[in-house]
Amino acid sequence: MTIYTYTPDLMRPLCPICGAPVPQDTDTPETPWQGTCPAGHSHTFQLEDDEQEQPDDRPGVSAFSGSAGELVSAYGARLVGQRIDTARKATYPGGVAEVLQLTPDANAPEICLQVRHCATGEVIGIFQDERVRTAF
Numbered sequence: 017m018t019i020y021t022y023t024p025d026l027m028r029p030l031c032p033i034c035g036a037p038v039p040q041d042t043d044t045p046e047t048p049w050q051g052t053c054p055a056g057h058s059h060t061f062q063l064e065d066d067e068q069e070q071p072d073d074r075p076g077v078s079a080f081s082g083s084a085g086e087l088v089s090a091y092g093a094r095l096v097g098q099r100i101d102t103a104r105k106a107t108y109p110g111g112v113a114e115v116l117q118l119t120p121d122a123n124a125p126e127i128c129l130q131v132r133h134c135a136t137g138e139v140i141g142i143f144q145d146e147r148v149r150t151a152f
């Protein structure tokens with residue numbers, strides 16, 4: 017018995033005879049299954065298990081704890097839209113906030129992040145030396 021393999025980027029395997037997509041009627045495509053193409057060719061197919069190890073630190077924002085300035089130099093514009101854990105100061109409660117923009121005021125470069133607090137909606141600037149953590 018020949019098993020025809022296909023890769024996960026193909027939604028459906030192709031018939032080895034006529035090249036037509038073969039409807040998949042199994043929920044476990046990793047085990048060989050019988051499929052029939054629209055022209056009636058029956059074959060055994062199996063989803064190729066070529067999962068590669070995904071490194072945890074692929075491009076993007078990963079776990080970080082340090083000063084806001086370090087966070088910005090590490091990730092730059094990728095931070096916009098991300099949530100970070102911010103420190104409490106004055107009336108600002110601290111906690112999870114969403115990054116709105118980097119260096120919101122060109123005249124005050126020491127403010128390296130503008131964030132909106134996720135619970136209160138308060139918008140504040142984060143100074144370079146403030147401690148932050150990424151939070152998801």
Ligand SMILES: [Zn+2]
Pocket residue numbers: 031032033034035036053054055056057
């Ligand atoms: Zn066929």
